[in-house]
Amino acid sequence: MRSKTVTRTFINEISPHIDMPINKLALVRYKTIDSCLQNRFRKWTLEDLMEACSDALYEYEGMTKGISRRTIQLDIQNMRSEKLGYNAPIIVTDKKFYSYEDKGYSITNSPLTQQDLGTLVEVLDVLKQFKGFGYFQELTGMVTRLEDKLYTHQHKGKSYIDFEKNELLKGLQHIDLLHKAIINKKTVDILYQSFKAASAQNITFYPYLLKEYRNRWFILGCNKRTKATMILALDRIEQFKELRSEKYMKPDFDVATYFDDVIGVSKMPNQEPQLIVCKISKEHAPYIITKPIHASQQIIRGEKDGTVFSIHVIWNFELERELLGFGEQLQVLAPRRIQGKLRARMKRAVAAYESEKKE
Template identity: 50%
Template sequence: MPVNRNALIRYKTIDTCLRNRRRRWTLQNLIDKVSEALYDYEGMEKGISRRTIQADIQMMRSDKLGYNAPIIIVEKKYYTYEDADYSITNIPLSEHDLSRMTEAVEVLKQFKGFSHFQHLNAVVQKLEGHVYASAHDQRTVIDFEKNEHLRGLSHLGMIYDAIVREQTMLLKYQSFRAKSASIMHFHAWWLKEFKNRWFVVGTKNDSPAIVTLALDRIEELKIDETISYRPNDQGHTPEEYYQHTIGPTVAKIRPMKATILVTPEHAPYVLTKPLHRSQKVESVGPEGTTISVVIEHNLELEREILGFADGMKVLGPERLRANIQRKLQRAAGNYGKDDSKNEQPA
């Protein structure tokens, strides 16, 4: 049975509410939450009727969509799930769903050889793994790194929609360094993922400068239709924006040529997974492999180098070399002789 986008938003919102057992949900509470969600995602201002929500609850309770949701009413007033672990997102795929998803995967696989669709490869692999596992009643054979408890993931959908629909966002944001949160209007241009953290890139309403915000620092978020959206008129693209950097932050400083000696033990890992797209092999000798990268000097670059510990030695430039040396010396100091006094006897 086909379900339109608005119905899916309503079902998911009701599901989210009923899974939150720290609050008691009346029918009016559910109506309010669903109306807010429809406004945020679809811009619907008229709200939703009592009859629609009642029909949605009945649909979720039935097997027409395969939900069979155990929704009960307690004290003749409050709605909740009888099974505290239930969620409509946990139900297994039906044979019809599996068939349609298999068809979709086969279509997407046709694009894997085209350069314009290289970014689809990981998506197709994920879908193939999940479809195969569901169809054969076994665990997925492909596992991707993920952090499902990362803060801010709930904002992804709304931010994505705001970018596609060119809508201005009003958000409450507090960086790790700020003492208090600030309120700002933000014009989002694209989303950036780096090591399982998500960032949104765009401009603030009061400045044309490009800003990167971490989703896990966003405390509140909503769409503000009263403020005109500022589009990406300069044509900035992620490919061009990050060409001289590692990570999500771009300082827009002149790139430097960093030369690094990699020990024989670690060289194979760096050669098969380059630090940066500009990486080149300068020389190979008994002490290791010397590589170079043309890149901005930022915190993410230093963290990549420090992650190899004694497996890398920065040869230049001097500023990068001195920063790495100072941090390694400070780290070594954390394991001084005094620490041996705290060791427990065997």
């Protein structure tokens, strides 16, 4: 899903330079009709679809002019045809109610058309020109994903790359709208249910940055009521809406570097990074050397039985989990307080296993 989102965003950005087959307003209508017809708990007349499309165009584009009956009829005709590659199985029952014959159908699940493939090939050619530049290293993974996707569709064969993904992850539907809120500097009202809270709460929130960590997405921003910087997990957001009348407050810190001294996303206000010195066994040292735990990692010295290295980061739960993941192969040498915390956690883990053995 993420690669599709990135692709759509990039194509939208370069659309003035590409002869796109569908205009933006039509896409909004198609998406709205698609969402309506997926809703099997309601019967949709042509008038209902006209009203839904008018509401969507007002919400996204600020358009107050209504949609004509003829426009929606042409949209349905286009969605049914091969022109757009949708071939949508739209049927009419009782001569007035529209629905999908296939309950699981959606235009978002339709395969890429030859025109889509041609456009993506052009986009890939552009992206490949930047792959070698340091500032565009983050494009490398996206280009590889697109190349693999194109190969799969063009050759009707298997994909030979298996990217890390989590198909059951919640909250991904919020990414696009939150991204727009950040770009347009809009305040939002978020209904948020944390793991620790007994019930969901409404938060008036100024969004600043979307952050991904281990296939989970988070939003960095500020709570209007407490004025505190917060990091919210998208999978805990039940719903949110834009507060058009609420003034947006800009961040008083550098958002781009906020996570530079952190592994993961947990960070308390005014928390300072510290130098953590570790020793990794000789057997596992190559894993640390070839894939540093953090950008601040420095190799201090090599020893007969392992390698001593340091990282300069904030101590948090994610870092503890990262270091404990190496088990007996890694030892924290300093600071002693952190060494003691990890030792205590390991003792509790051993005690839990010993207790289970006795039972």
